[in-house]
Amino acid sequence: MGEFELIERFFKRPATRSPLGIGDDCALLQPSAGMQLAVSSDMLVEGRHFLSTVDPERLGHKSLAVNLSDLAACGAKPLAFTLSLAMPRAEAEWLAPFSRGLFALADAHECELVGGDTTRGPLCIGITVFGEVPAAGALLRSGARAGDDLWVSGSVGDARLALEAFRGTLSLSGSGFAAARERMERPTPRVALGQVLRGIATAAIDISDGLLGDLGHILRQSGVGARIRTDLAVTLLAASDAPLDTAARLEFVLAGGDDYELAFTAPPSMRARVEAAGRASATRVTRIGEIEAESGIRLVDAQGREHEGMFKSFDHFA
Amino acid sequence: MGEFELIERFFKRPATRSPLGIGDDCALLQPSAGMQLAVSSDMLVEGRHFLSTVDPERLGHKSLAVNLSDLAACGAKPLAFTLSLAMPRAEAEWLAPFSRGLFALADAHECELVGGDTTRGPLCIGITVFGEVPAAGALLRSGARAGDDLWVSGSVGDARLALEAFRGTLSLSGSGFAAARERMERPTPRVALGQVLRGIATAAIDISDGLLGDLGHILRQSGVGARIRTDLAVTLLAASDAPLDTAARLEFVLAGGDDYELAFTAPPSMRARVEAAGRASATRVTRIGEIEAESGIRLVDAQGREHEGMFKSFDHFA
Numbered sequence: 001m002g003e004f005e006l007i008e009r010f011f012k013r014p015a016t017r018s019p020l021g022i023g024d025d026c027a028l029l030q031p032s033a034g035m036q037l038a039v040s041s042d043m044l045v046e047g048r049h050f051l052s053t054v055d056p057e058r059l060g061h062k063s064l065a066v067n068l069s070d071l072a073a074c075g076a077k078p079l080a081f082t083l084s085l086a087m088p089r090a091e092a093e094w095l096a097p098f099s100r101g102l103f104a105l106a107d108a109h110e111c112e113l114v115g116g117d118t119t120r121g122p123l124c125i126g127i128t129v130f131g132e133v134p135a136a137g138a139l140l141r142s143g144a145r146a147g148d149d150l151w152v153s154g155s156v157g158d159a160r161l162a163l164e165a166f167r168g169t170l171s172l173s174g175s176g177f178a179a180a181r182e183r184m185e186r187p188t189p190r191v192a193l194g195q196v197l198r199g200i201a202t203a204a205i206d207i208s209d210g211l212l213g214d215l216g217h218i219l220r221q222s223g224v225g226a227r228i229r230t231d232l233a234v235t236l237l238a239a240s241d242a243p244l245d246t247a248a249r250l251e252f253v254l255a256g257g258d259d260y261e262l263a264f265t266a267p268p269s270m271r272a273r274v275e276a277a278g279r280a281s282a283t284r285v286t287r288i289g290e291i292e293a294e295s296g297i298r299l300v301d302a303q304g305r306e307h308e309g310m311f312k313s314f315d316h317f318a
Numbered sequence: 319m320g321e322f323e324l325i326e327r328f329f330k331r332p333a334t335r336s337p338l339g340i341g342d343d344c345a346l347l348q349p350s351a352g353m354q355l356a357v358s359s360d361m362l363v364e365g366r367h368f369l370s371t372v373d374p375e376r377l378g379h380k381s382l383a384v385n386l387s388d389l390a391a392c393g394a395k396p397l398a399f400t401l402s403l404a405m406p407r408a409e410a411e412w413l414a415p416f417s418r419g420l421f422a423l424a425d426a427h428e429c430e431l432v433g434g435d436t437t438r439g440p441l442c443i444g445i446t447v448f449g450e451v452p453a454a455g456a457l458l459r460s461g462a463r464a465g466d467d468l469w470v471s472g473s474v475g476d477a478r479l480a481l482e483a484f485r486g487t488l489s490l491s492g493s494g495f496a497a498a499r500e501r502m503e504r505p506t507p508r509v510a511l512g513q514v515l516r517g518i519a520t521a522a523i524d525i526s527d528g529l530l531g532d533l534g535h536i537l538r539q540s541g542v543g544a545r546i547r548t549d550l551a552v553t554l555l556a557a558s559d560a561p562l563d564t565a566a567r568l569e570f571v572l573a574g575g576d577d578y579e580l581a582f583t584a585p586p587s588m589r590a591r592v593e594a595a596g597r598a599s600a601t602r603v604t605r606i607g608e609i610e611a612e613s614g615i616r617l618v619d620a621q622g623r624e625h626e627g628m629f630k631s632f633d634h635f636a
Contacts, residue, residue, distance in 0.1 A: 023539070024459050025391035025524050026356035026449070030349065037355060038344035039432065041446055043402035045439030073343035084361035084444045114357065121363030126402045126444035128359055131344070141342050206343050221342075 001090040003118050009092070010099040011083070011113060027114035029080060035132040037079075040070035046123040051166070056094050058185040059125075060101030065189045066208060067129035068109060069260040072194035073206040075139040076131030078111035086121030109191055139197060139204035139264070144222035146293040148202055148265040151274060153190045153283050155238035156211055157249070158183035160256030170243060180239055187260035192281035197264060200273050204264035210255040211236075212297060215263050219295065222265075228254075228289035231302040236286060254299075265291055319408040321436050327410070328417040329401070329431060345432035347398060353450040355397075358388035364441040369484070374412050376503040377443075378419030383507045384526060385447035386427060387578035390512035391524040393457040394449030396429035404439030427509055457515060457522035457582070462540035464611040466520055466583040469592060471508045471601050473556035474529055475567070476501035478574030488561060498557055505578040510599035515582060518591050522582035528573040529554075530615060533581050537613065540583075546572075546607035549620040554604060572617075583609055 001009075012023070031037045044063050046052055064081065071078055083102070087094075106113065111129070162180035165172045172180060197204060203222055207214040211233075219225055234246065236253045244252065266274050271287070278285035292298075299307045319327075349355045362381050364370055382399065389396055401420070405412075424431065429447070480498035483490045490498060515522060521540055525532040529551075537543055552564065554571045562570065584592050589605075596603035610616075617625045 023535075024456075025388040025522075026358045026394060026456070028392075028451070028456055029355045029357055030453065031355075037347045037349075039347055039400060039446075039448070040344045041400040041402045041433055041444070042435045043404055043437055043439075043442070043444055045404050045437055045442070048404075048437055048439050070343040074346075076344060080357075082357060082359040082446055084359045084446075086361055086363050086366075086442060116359050117361045119361055119363055119366055121361075121366050121442065122440040124361070124363070124404060124439065124442045124444075126359070126361055126442075128357075128400055128446035130357070133346070135348070138342075138344070138346055204343075 001092070006090045006095065006118055010095045013113065027080070027082070029114070029130060031132040034135055036135050036138070038071055038074045038076035038131040038133050038138060039128065040067055041126065041128040042067050042070070044125045054185060055097065057097035057101035060098040061105045061186050063125045063127055064102055064105050064111070064129070065187050065260060067127045068105070068111070068189035068191050069187070069206045069208060071129055071131040072190040073139065073204050073262055074131070074133055075137065075194045075198040075204070076133040077195055078109040078191060079130045079132055080112045080114045081106070081127055081129040083113060083116035084126035085116065085118045086124040088120065088123060134198070137198050139194065139201055141203055141205050141218045142221040144203040144218050144224050144265040144291050145267070146224055146291055148267055148291040149271065149287050150226055150228065150263065150265055150289040150291060151285050151287050152207070152211065152236055152261060152263050153193055153285055154188070154261045155183065155284070156207065156236040156259045156261055157252035157256040158238050159187070159258035160252045161237070161239055161242055163258070172242065176239055176242060183238065184258060189260050190262050190281070190283055193277060193283040194262060196277040196280050200270050200277060201264040201266045204262050207259055207261050207263050208257065210257045211263060212254045215297065218263065218265065219297070225292045225295040225297065226289055227292055227298045227300055229302065230299050230307060232286065232288040236288070319410070324408045324413065324436055328413045331431065345398070345400070347432070347448060349450045352453055354453050354456070356389055356392045356394035356449040356451050356456060357446065358385055359444065359446040360385050360388070362443045372503060373415070375415035375419035378416040379423050379504050381443045381445055382420055382423050382429070382447070383505045383578060385445045386423070386429070386507035386509055387505070387524045387526060389447055389449040390508045391457065391522050391580055392449070392451055393455065393512045393516040393522070394451040395513055396427040396447065396449045396509060398430045398432045399424070399445055399447040401431060401434035402444035403434065403436045404442040406438065406441060452516070455516050457512065457519055459521055459523050459536045460539040462521040462536050462542050462583040462609050463585070464542055464609055466585055466609040467589065467605050468544055468546065468607040468609060469582050469584065469603050469605050470525070470529065470554055470579060471511055471603055472506070472579045473501065473602070474525065474554040474577045474579055475570035475574040476556050477505070477576035478570045479555070479557055479560055481576070490560065494557055494560065501556065502576060507578050508580050508599070508601055511595060511601040512580060514595040514598050518588050518595060519582040519584045522580050525577055525579050525581050526575065528575045529577070529581060530572045533615065536581065536583065537615070543610045543613040543615065544607055545610055545616045545618055547620065548617050548625065550604065550606040554606070
């Protein structure tokens, strides 16, 4: 199967939104009046971002999901994407489910494939995604202010839990493993939440590199610090019955990685609106701390006492 | 060297055109009033698109050049690009020249790096490039009309010549090899020509997959055919003294590949304007044939006689 047949069979669909879909040197895009185009690129490499044994349909979903998550973190509405695909062989058995998973998520977000590239090579999936956001209305990393609440969407740490189960460092029940694996392989980008948070959140970020590490970007770019209530943070792990002690549970939540959730900040006066945004987008939102003028991240217990010991090591992220 | 240090050291520069440069979840872009955004993605894989021994500075140049060539084929003015880079190791000895070559070409076209991704993996370079073009002013593949002239920019076939010299299937003089290698490793995207051809050319395409194959896309999407004068086509090879017989010379020109030139069509009434466009962009333009109503590609000699034999095999591209 040649490149053109491959594109025809698995990736070509009627263009709807783009003035020009797949099949010219460039795709043409135009944001609506008053809107800016938000752009993000992510690359997934076999062995690094996914296991060679992963279900191709789930991989198709995840490849686009991790990109949509970046749009969500800017509050942008998805429009279109390009796909660059290097693969060792062009096999229908792989391409059919991969493209099915990809397009199922794309269709759910009305996000159109407008171009790309296919080539032979080690399996490597590069997606660039386009969304639109009102001019000056994007959620940025730089807007957090001392006194803001710190919120996190959805559940966090479960992808790491699945990874550790795959690695054999811990053992989960059948249903526990299935649930954690679902979080790792079929993450839900928080696209709807991101859009309703426009005008409510002061800063937002996708925490796919780990909650503390990515929060550190908000703190640095906003010139502030944060205090996190560990008793609230541990509730972010969906697998409440996972065989983990509190320290491991907290580590998975704070530094697990591969969670396509949003961390965001908003003034306390916006609490009711944040909670309404969560309901409107059918997304759990959890307040886990607050922004402070002093730089760095402080982990505190329910009584406000700072943790000692291992948690100090997280300071280098701040 | 971690991902963030790598980005800071080699890829972070002050944002100029993008409202938001590198360092948020998305970059924000806005085409000027009345303009559309032209978007193209290309992926380069080691061993497939470049040799592992290539000079990283040249590779940085070529990685962006092949993408700019797609903008050129649409008549778009470059604005920005994203870079997704998978590589086995983060080595300053490689990253410094790679980013130097990349930015030298980017700066020459005022094309700004606005985002991307770096990860460990087999060397794989994914670029998505953004340009702007007047709404409804893009050069498309679908506009060729019977009676139009068929033109090609620059020189064609020399990259294939260099590849064959690398493979050892032919031998070139020192200066001949250097010139052909330059064409293979440091192609010049025809960005200036593409823009001045707006309103003059009826269709255009980047011929990086080979002149006949890519011309076939114009013909199919325009519902026409073409007649090519082989005595004119062979003059497209810059290396006029290469040790090739006429058949090999013609094959390199017609199906060599890896040439980042434009094939384009324009009515005969536009000949003077096409030649002026070539002069204005300091780019050679050569008329090699014409568009006909009958589908397929016919190769003819100076007297208009159709070639027989090997050239028939090119028909399957049409």
